Amino acid sequence: xxxxxxxxxxxxxxxxxxxxxxxxxxxxxxxxxxxxxxxxxxxxxxxxxxxxxxxxxxxxxxxxxxxxxxxxxxxxxxxxxxxxxxxxxxxxxxxxxxxxxxxxxxxxxxxxxxxxxxxxxxxxxxxxxxxxxxxxxxxxxxxxxxxxxxxxxxxxxxxxx
Numbered sequence: 001x002x003x004x005x006x007x008x009x010x011x012x013x014x015x016x017x018x019x020x021x022x023x024x025x026x027x028x029x030x031x032x033x034x035x036x037x038x039x040x041x042x043x044x045x046x047x048x049x050x051x052x053x054x055x056x057x058x059x060x061x062x063x064x065x066x067x068x069x070x071x072x073x074x075x076x077x078x079x080x081x082x083x084x085x086x087x088x089x090x091x092x093x094x095x096x097x098x099x100x101x102x103x104x105x106x107x108x109x110x111x112x113x114x115x116x117x118x119x120x121x122x123x124x125x126x127x128x129x130x131x132x133x134x135x136x137x138x139x140x141x142x143x144x145x146x147x148x149x150x151x152x153x154x155x156x157x158x159x160x161x
Contacts (some may be wrong), residue, residue, distance in 0.1 A: 030032075042097050
């Protein structure tokens, strides 16, 4: 259980939770292990609506670009994956393959199990979802910054010559 608690404590989803609330959330987590190169999530497959929190190892986020596989990001321990389907989005919106790099352990929280907390612990649900939104906001900010830097590089603006 230490791996689960330690991982939850490094994740944005538990920033507003106290120890007792983290213990309740930990009870919903399954630990999944993957060997190097194993696909965790693949586009087109029937996707579970799980939230994944990387516990150990790395996960490459890989997209198919004009027939070539391109790694666009590497997730580190504490990072989230599966956010869209967990929040209620369609599995058809999954466009990237998540692939284990080395021995990898992932916490998995099924949406249906998480939703059982709505009546018994609504503030846990609220605070976890606030953490998910903060995580998404961080991703959007990072992508916006990278996009601006790329635009500056391509068009040689803002002092880039």
